[in-house]
Amino acid sequence: MDAIALKHNDEIIDLQTAAVLGIEGEPIELDNSSDSLEVLRHSTAHLMAQAIKSLYTNAKFFVGPVVKEGFYYDFKVDEEIGEADLKKIEKQMINFAKKKFEIERYEISMEEAKLKFGNDELKLDVLKRIADSKVSIYKQGEFEDLCRGPHLPNVRNIRFFKLTKIAGAYRGGDSKNEMLTRVYGIAFADKESLKAHMTMLEEAAKRDHRKIGAQMKLFTFAEEVGAGFPIWLPAGGRLRARLENLLFKAHRKRGYEPVRGPEMLKSELWKTSGHYQNYGENMYFSTIDDVEFGIKPMNCVGHIKVYEDELHSYRDLPIKYFEYGVVHRHEFTGALHGLFRVREFTQDDAHIFCTMDQIEEQIIEVVDFVDKIMSTFEFDYKMMISTKPEKAVGSDEIWDVSTQALKNAMDKNSLSYEMDEGGGAFYGPKIDIKITDAIGREWQCGTIQLDFNLPERFKLEYNGENNDKIQPVMIHRAILGSFERFIGILTEHYAGEFPMFIAPTQVAIIPIADTHKEYAKLLSDKLIDIGADSSIYDKNDSLNKRIRTAEKSRVPMLIIIGDEEVNGKTVAVRDRREREQYNLSEDEFLKLIQTKINEVNF
Ligand SMILES: [Zn+2]
């Protein structure tokens, strides 16, 4: 197969550019590799722009990047444009692809570009954001677009694509700017991959946690409360408490101590930690008695204060603190998305203070903890090591040492990982845990971050063997990431059919008549005693309607109570998961439920 681009010094160069500059490199063929898809999807975005321009001649275009979910283009048209128009645009794209336009590239100076796009305020805005003195233009047929590339040599390679979504987006992601139209799309090298992707999207829509969350009454949001601030409803509260309790025990078994820092700390302290300078734009501030306070975006500083409360000896290390820490972070309104992206959330956060020598075993212990949890929830996962970002505190030397320490821990234990250059936290390198859900989507959850900087900035110390003062190393780690996001992911992963051990309600109890209510209540109390939750469906509806309601609520098990059950102290069980019906004595039933909820231990 012919190359569609080249890989040169880790950079994708299109054939047009390579020819001009005389660059040689590894050929990239049209397949579903990430390099190939990058070129294909970016070119598909241009083809879409070409189609839009031909249908709406007044259309003006902003930017059209490749993103995780495929590609998009932000643009402006005078007409109302909606979901129904996507088909029309797709059709026009197919027409243009069949015309087999060559995709040509040429360069002009910044001044020429400003003249050329003088009537186009969106392109002028794009030009403002470019620092180079020269810019490149890509041309296919009559259509031209300002772009850095890389692009396919010809539009005929664009065959398997779909426009997936239309939405509004502020120009440049800034809510002070006008709202543009954004159309998302996806493209693949072959028909099968496109089909599989579209099936996955359909399945994802069915599993949308916002929809299931509302049906199961797990959580809600309210305009008058504020966007991005979730409200947990009773069923969600029960599910969350189950998860919290399981994790609490798991932390205690591994030697973590529960602690709690305050929600607001003086800004002075955030300056010491570096959050003020490096993370301030994501923080919320308030003033008390003329002193500025920052609402915590992370729990680290609180835990440092706990550490400082006592003098520590090398014999005490490692010291592990954990907290279900409520944090606030500013997110753009447009980025908010159900429980996935919120402004207030609770991390399953912990900090380990240890010696240099203990880093490796501590990292491995955390990785093992992650494995236990993720495999219990039937997630596949992979790990990435992220290195120094642009905005960072600490010397290069400290960064090198800590990045190497993470790699060593992984290498020595033959754990595989990928590298994410520049993706670290501002205070240290990290291991990110990416999980894959039941329908093949990847999610970033927990992180393990190694930190030599905060101990330095806060002058933390412990007494060494010779009574000398030594600085401890700090490991920040969260495994779920946040309860909000993780429960959102779990909801979609299980499509709301949560396993017994975290289901908001384990058993739905349905008394046939009023005379059976007393026994229903007795059973409900006994279930609470063994650590299970139940709901009694005793509303004034017909029995069949109540059974249907209980079944729809996704409760794993239903029991029906009538005369026979009351007299014989038995229950008629409908196991929704196993699709079985059977009768058990009360004792057998309680034992069964107890076994099912206790079979999980992190
Ligand atoms: Zn482009």
Ligand SMILES: [Zn+2]
């Ligand atoms: Zn931290």
